[in-house]
Amino acid sequence: MQNSISPPTSTRLHRNVYEVIQSYVQLTKPRIIVLLLVTTGAAVFLASEGQVDPVVLLATLLGGWLAAAAANTINCLYDRDIDQIMERTSLRPLPSGRVRVRDAMIFAGVLAGLSFILLNTVTNLLAALLAQAGIVFYVLIYTHWLKRHSTQNIVIGGAAGAIPPLVGWAAVTGEVSWSAWVLFLIIFLWTPPHFWALAIYIRDEYAEVDVPMLPVIAGNEVTAKQIWIYTWLMLASTVLLVYPLGDCGLVYVVSAIALSIPFVKKAWLLLGDCENTEVARSLFKYSILYMMLLCGSMALDSLPWAQQVSYTVAQRVETLLSLVSLGA
Known part of the structure; x- marks a missing residue:
């Protein structure tokens, strides 16, 4: 203290x-x-x-x-x-x-x-x-x-x-199962893009009080590259809830894909213009919305009606693939 x-x-x-x-x-x-x-x-x-x-x-x-x-x-x-x-x-x-x-x-x-x-x-x-x-x-x-x-x-x-x-x-x-640890991993990997985007935006304030945030010590370019890497690692971790764990279905899959597109776009824009604090601010703000909506999609996907939708779609896809293989 x-x-x-x-x-x-x-x-x-x-x-x-x-x-x-x-x-x-x-x-x-x-x-x-x-x-x-x-x-x-x-x-x-x-x-x-x-x-x-x-x-x-x-x-x-x-x-x-x-x-x-x-x-x-x-x-x-x-x-x-x-x-x-x-x-x-x-x-x-x-x-x-x-x-x-x-x-x-x-x-x-x-x-x-x-x-x-x-x-x-x-x-x-x-x-x-x-x-x-x-x-x-x-x-x-x-x-x-x-x-x-x-x-x-x-x-x-x-x-x-x-x-x-x-x-x-x-x-x-x-208990704490593998699924719980995947949730932990998603948030753990989400944190660097979230906070480093903020750190780029208010880099001067961190520098003023000698807090060694990455943009202050290594610069915005290095930070933007790290954000880009962690963004993809985070997005890859979200897949684990579908495969191999099988805890989430169609509602989550569609939501996760849709939410990932703006995240990647903003991280890419920051990578190309790392001194643009407004781009960094936009990524920071979106990262909050992303996590809230991603978690919301997990909750929705767990409900019985969503599980029934996933099951029905899976059955129809399986039937279609069977028909295609018979036709071949």
Whole structure:
């Protein structure tokens, strides 16, 4: 934890209870959590084969939210020194003085504890432990060790963001299967294109606070090439849910193909014009939409009607191929 932080130049006091709540919610970085919950929900649907227990789903999402909120709060505590320097983060609750360090630490501890209790009580111990492991990995491995010391910070650190689907899968089945690890892999490989595109867009801000993001250290050209490579690795990993695992069918296949086309196009444009921050911003924004829609297609594909569509289409294709082979 960084301690050499000068007091905020101005402290904006809370005027009412609503503003107090707003400050603590801001500590949790709610916009980031939404995407994590989408990936968790997709895992719950896939593991349940569309027969979702609403109590398990709700408890898993709430437990996941609590764990992610705890991790993000600790991240805000650790990064409050650089948040104070960067213009876009200087008004966050800690650097602005709206929330005290001690109170934020207590808040994070309560959130983590509630997450463990809820997941362990309603789902199972494995899901609860995985959620806590996500907090530890995000705080110790990414925030403390990698973020300020390695250009591979978001590559290795991306594992923290890929843990939520493991939690979702474990909450339903009590184990972590190959399918759960494929979900982990998809998100793990998605993370570099997602964050490096953002890093190109705000490279100067990272440079200002000495965070060694890849564009700052190696330049935009190298970063764009890495984005291109990881994009194709990610797209290849999405196929594994169809073959050889067979967890997803036609709805997912069609969606995955359709969603991959703009992703590849934007990554290609960035590769050809790596200094264009607007292209990088466009890729960053689309990567969020891509992951949300891809997870949505997984959930839809797990439903009985979608499975019936896949079965019917497979039967007709098989019949057609039989007729063709007989005609030959």
